[in-house]
Amino acid sequence: MTGVPILKLDRITKTFPGVVANENVSFEVGQGEIHALLGENGAGKSTLVKMIYGVQKPDSGEMSFMGEPFAPSKPSEARAKGIGMVFQHFLLFEALTVYENIVLGLSAAEAKTGDLRQRIIDVSTTYGLKVDPDRLVGTLSVGERQRIEIVRCLLSEPKLLIMDEPTSVLTPQEVSVLFQTLRRLASEGCSILYISHKLEEIRALCSKATVLRGGKLVGSCDPRQETAKSLAEMMIGATLNKPERELPEPGEIRLKVQELFMESEEQFGVDLENITMAVRAGEILGIAGVAGNGQTELMEALIGERACRFGRQIQLDGADIGMAGPRERRAMGMCFAPEERLGHAAVPGMALWENTLLSAGKTNDLARGGLISLFNANRFATKVVDDLKVKTASVKSAARSLSGGNLQKFIMGREIMQSPKVLIASQPTWGVDAGAAAAIHGILIDLAKSGAAVVIISQDLDELFTISTRISVIAGGYLFPSQPTEELTVEKLGLAMGGRAKEIEAAKHAANAEPAGV
Ligand SMILES: Nc1ncnc2c1ncn2[C@@H]1O[C@H](COP(=O)(O)OP(=O)(O)OP(=O)(O)O)[C@@H](O)[C@H]1O
Missing domain, CATH: 3.40.50.300 (P-loop containing nucleotide triphosphate hydrolases)
Incomplete structure (x- = not known):
C-alpha cells in the first residue's frame, strides 16, 4: 500500500435487533488496490459496504476517506466524495434508453457537466465497456446492463468503486473483460472493494482480502498466495469437504x-x-x-x-x-x-x-x-x-x-x-x-x-x-x-x-x- 489509505475503517459496529452485523471492524483499503471482502452468508459484508456508501449508519466507530473523517448519511454524499457502487441487482428502467437511464442515475450537477452523451461514449471506449446510448435497456443482455451501471459510476470518476457480486450474471468471456476493466481502473489509482463468493475469481483479481466471520474481522491475506479451499476455510473457520458426484445409473x-x-x-x-x-x-x-x-x-x-x-x-x-x-x-x-x-x-x-x-x-x-x-x-x-x-x-x-x-x-x-x-x-x-x-x-x-x-x-x-x-x-x-x-x-x-x-x-x-x- 502506498501513502495514505484511501479508506480507513476504525472499530465499526452495527447492530440490528437480535444480531450484531459488524463488531469493531477495522481495516484499510490502499490506493489502486483491488481489495476483496470475504465472509460466509450473514458475515456482515453488505452491511459494511452499505455504511461506506451511506445507505446505513454505524452505531459506533469511525471512517476516514482520503485522510479526512467521513460519515455519509446518504449515498449522494458518498458519491460526492468519489465513491461509486455497483449493486447486485441493477436499478434500471427497461423502457428507457441507456442514455436516459444514466441521466436518471446522476445528480443534477453531474448530469450537467459537459456533453454527457460524448462522455458516455468516451468512458465506454476508454475502458472497453461497449454501450450504445440510444439502445432501449429492455433489449440488452444482463452483461450489457451491468456495463451501464459501471459506466454510470465511472462518469463521476470514482476514487473507490464498490462491487457486490458482479460476476454472478456474466459469461466467462464477460468476466474476463470486466477484470481487464477493473485492473485498468486500479492501475490508474482507483481502489476497488470487491465482494464475491467466487474464490477462484478473487484469487485471480485481488491483491488483498479482508475476511469477516460472524460480523468480526478474523483475518486478512493476499489471496494470490492462498487456494480457494484455504480461503473458504478461513471464512468458515472449519475444514471444507467438497461433495462427491457419484450417482447410480439413471432410471426411468x-x-x-x-x-x-x-x-x-x-x-x-x-x-x-x-x-x-x-x-x-x-x-x-x-x-x-x-x-x-x-x-x-x-x-x-x-x-x-x-x-x-x-x-x-x-x-x-x-x-x-x-x-x-x-x-x-x-x-x-x-x-x-x-x-x-x-x-x-x-x-x-x-x-x-x-x-x-x-x-x-x-x-x-x-x-x-x-x-x-x-x-x-x-x-x-x-x-x-x-x-x-x-x-x-x-x-x-x-x-x-x-x-x-x-x-x-x-x-x-x-x-x-x-x-x-x-x-x-x-x-x-x-x-x-x-x-x-x-x-x-x-x-x-x-x-x-x-x-x-x-x-x-x-x-x-x-x-x-x-x-x-x-x-x-x-x-x-x-x-x-x-x-x-x-x-x-x-x-x-x-x-x-x-x-x-x-x-x-x-x-x-x-x-x-x-x-x-x-
Ligand atoms: N435490515 C436488517 N434488519 C435486521 N437484520 C439485518 C438487516 N440487515 C442485515 N441484517 C442481519 O445482519 C447480519 C449480516 O448481514 P449482511 O447482509 O451484512 O451479511 P452478508 O455478509 O452480506 O451476507 P450474504 O453473503 O448472505 O449477502 C445477518 O445476520 C442479517 O440477518
Whole structure:
C-alpha cells in the first residue's frame, strides 16, 4: 500500500435487533488496490459496504476517506466524495434508453457537466465497456446492463468503486473483460472493494482480502498466495469437504418436456422455442445460460405458473401435466425453488415458519382442512434451519431480515426436505457462501441418488460442473441438446451461452437430433 489509505475503517459496529452485523471492524483499503471482502452468508459484508456508501449508519466507530473523517448519511454524499457502487441487482428502467437511464442515475450537477452523451461514449471506449446510448435497456443482455451501471459510476470518476457480486450474471468471456476493466481502473489509482463468493475469481483479481466471520474481522491475506479451499476455510473457520458426484445409473424418465413453444407475456421477454428435454431418476440436468435468455420463461412453464397449450408438452412420470397449475404439480410430487427469493420463493414480511406453509403445507402435514398445525410448521421450519445451518435469531424472524444467502439456504432446505420426485431450482446457490453451497450441492446429489430427477438452472458454471450429470445451454429461448458433463469444457459452454445467432440457427435446423437421454 502506498501513502495514505484511501479508506480507513476504525472499530465499526452495527447492530440490528437480535444480531450484531459488524463488531469493531477495522481495516484499510490502499490506493489502486483491488481489495476483496470475504465472509460466509450473514458475515456482515453488505452491511459494511452499505455504511461506506451511506445507505446505513454505524452505531459506533469511525471512517476516514482520503485522510479526512467521513460519515455519509446518504449515498449522494458518498458519491460526492468519489465513491461509486455497483449493486447486485441493477436499478434500471427497461423502457428507457441507456442514455436516459444514466441521466436518471446522476445528480443534477453531474448530469450537467459537459456533453454527457460524448462522455458516455468516451468512458465506454476508454475502458472497453461497449454501450450504445440510444439502445432501449429492455433489449440488452444482463452483461450489457451491468456495463451501464459501471459506466454510470465511472462518469463521476470514482476514487473507490464498490462491487457486490458482479460476476454472478456474466459469461466467462464477460468476466474476463470486466477484470481487464477493473485492473485498468486500479492501475490508474482507483481502489476497488470487491465482494464475491467466487474464490477462484478473487484469487485471480485481488491483491488483498479482508475476511469477516460472524460480523468480526478474523483475518486478512493476499489471496494470490492462498487456494480457494484455504480461503473458504478461513471464512468458515472449519475444514471444507467438497461433495462427491457419484450417482447410480439413471432410471426411468421422470420429467419429460416436448415441443414446448411459448410466447413470452413480457414486453422484453423471450419466447420459448421448441424446448425438448428428458430427465431420468437419479439425474441432475444443468441448464446453463446468461440471464435473460428464456430461463424465467422456462421456469414459469416448468412450475406451472404459465400453462402449456397441451398437457403432453410436460409429463411427470408419464402423466400429462402441461396444463396443471403449480399446486397440482406440487401435489403430484414436484418441488420448485424459483430464482427470486423475496416475493416469489418467500414472502418477505412473513416469518420463516409461515413461509414453510407456502410450499410444504400439504406435503409435510403442516396444514390440513384449512387448519394450520403450529406445532408441525414450527418443527419443520426448525429442522430446515438446523440442517442447513441457516443463521437466524429464530423461525419467528421475518424472511426479509435474513441475509440473502441465509434466506436462499432456507428456501432450498424447505424444498429439498419434501423429498420431491422432481425438483426444479433456479440459481440454487446464488449468493450462498462456499460452505453452504457445498452443503446444498451435497443435498441435491443425495436427492438424485434417492431417485429424484433434478433440474438446475444456473449461470454458475462451476456449480453445474460440480453437480450435473448432463448440461444443456439455453440461448435465445432455445435449449441446446444436453451433453454429458465429462464431454464439456467451460470454454465450450461459455461460447454457446454467448448466444451466437448463427450457431443457434444452425442448432435449430439440426433440432430433429433429440437431446441425449430422450
Ligand atoms: N435490515 C436488517 N434488519 C435486521 N437484520 C439485518 C438487516 N440487515 C442485515 N441484517 C442481519 O445482519 C447480519 C449480516 O448481514 P449482511 O447482509 O451484512 O451479511 P452478508 O455478509 O452480506 O451476507 P450474504 O453473503 O448472505 O449477502 C445477518 O445476520 C442479517 O440477518
